[in-house]
Amino acid sequence: MARIEFSSLAHSYADAPAADQDYALKRLDHCWDDGGAYALLGPSGCGKTTLLNITSGLLAPSEGRVLFDGRDVTRLQPQERNIAQVFQFPVIYDTMTVYENLAFPLRNRKAPAEHIRKRVQAVAEMLELSQLLPRRARHLGAHEKQLISMGRGLVREDVSAVLFDEPLTVIDPHMKWVLRRKLREIHAEFGHTLIYVTHDQTEALTFADQVVVMDDGRVLQTGSPQDLFERPKHTFVGYFIGSPGMNVLPCRIDGERALLGDAVLPVPAVLVHRAAQRSGALELGIRPELIDITPGTGPGSLPASLERVDDMGNYQLLQVRIGDHRLAVTAPEQFAGRPGDPLHLQFQEAAALLYRDGQLVE
């Protein structure tokens, strides 16, 4: 168990990185607190696996330091860091039985036989692998093999952290829920630091206490699922999280007011004032779920027209137009509008967020 800290860390796969885009991981400072359940979320190629491999020591960063409880481990091998990692595709040792697979990390570290037996049985119990222990591992299905890979990650009690690199990619959808819940239980029971890499927001939000959102080699925001949903610090976070994602529309400032087309946006004057002091593109961010459809014109309501309606089963997804801008709005199932109908939209309290150059104005 350890607190894992990155200090001005950066990594490039190029030999002589010069420009910013040569870096797979841009300079960052970050900290994994001891015992946390983290998800590292981002699109493919955003650098999350790079960050994970630097954490485990499979990769030495080109710049910066990695600290475990304040101890510099930047140049240490994974064996010396005492860390566990589970990979995207199941890695099992074909020649061994399930028992031997699970015992392998402990045997390599010369643990006493009695301890190995206890730990393997405990982990097998936890992952419901007990019946399979004497079987040869190579003949099992993908999902059982991945369970064994996870088991090898969890078999050592004293690891600094257990890292998961999209471990459920090969697992059937209905098993994903089961395994994720299992991981939650394991976390609650043993309190390991768990870091879980994924590009699937549902996976990240259901697994983690804290979600770290990455894009293009940068950490954009770290927060609880609720934070990420309600107050995305970056337009990318707003767009990436949520289904559909946050509406991001260009807007402008006129004196004390923020305008979308000709419509005045319900944003506090103090935020407009702060936004006016910074430079860069000004954008409005509003979640489709936080927009209400009101019967008539009232204070703060925006006139719009309905363009398209999709029935999503338990709600309806509308595409509406305000001036030249299109935005997505969710409506209750009983909503009965047709394309072409005029509408009035009302943004919920504090739902409209202003972004300058992609960054939230607070």
Next chain:
Amino acid sequence: MERTRNERAWLLVLPVMIVVAFSAIIPLMTVVNYSVQDILDPYTRFFVGTEWFRDILRDDSLHAALGRQLVFSFTVLLIQIPLGIAIALCMPTRGIWVAITLVALALPLLVPWNVVGTIWQLFARQDIGLLGVTINAMGIDYNYTGSRMGAWLTVVAMDVWHWTSLVVLLCYSGLRAIPDAYYQAARIDGASRWAVFRHVQLPRLTGVLTIAVLLRFMDSFMIYAEPFVLTGGGPGSSTTFLSQYLATMAIGQFDVGRAAAFSLIYFLIILALSWVFYTIITRSQKG
């Protein structure tokens, strides 16, 4: 499912059947035909039934040649397979040296068999050969034309020089096909170098090693040109292997019927032993 019967399909198979007939079936049947006859000259022949086969199975000098052949094949397998794996494990995985080592390793494979024999015949000579002179200069009495031991060692060394590269190249390709995640997982699990070899690399090499063992066994079992050029089968008959025995019989003595019967037995031995190897290896994989 209803099957369509269309006899014209045979027309499409016909070209392959003709090629196979001329390349394999007809020559083989000719040999079968010879093997049951005593052929004195192109116009005089008698049917002798299984006499040649009985004769050959009782032939002591042939038993000796078969024994030598088996010892030779197993010796080169025991040297070339471990050596090939070891070299493949030491080879670079990236950079300019990959191409250089691959070309260097492929070179012996490109040298024709009897040229290899000639090279080693000169190389190992005790009067002018670099190897022969060097060994004798170290005070070791080495003479491949005079001593059985010397001849054997030279033939084995020559085969190792010529063919280990094949095993190396096969193993190298097998090693490159192992996904990185296996090595990464092994590092995370704290596996030693030996454990990585034993539990990650070797199990994933069994496919290419099956091919390597079969190819090397079949080839070494049929070895002819190299020892023929190097030692001519001597001293005495100490390096006379089956092919050379056969060639002497068929061409040297023009004993065509006997040679044909022997060819068939030779072919069946290779087939049987290859099958045994294949079965053992694939069984152990399934185990």
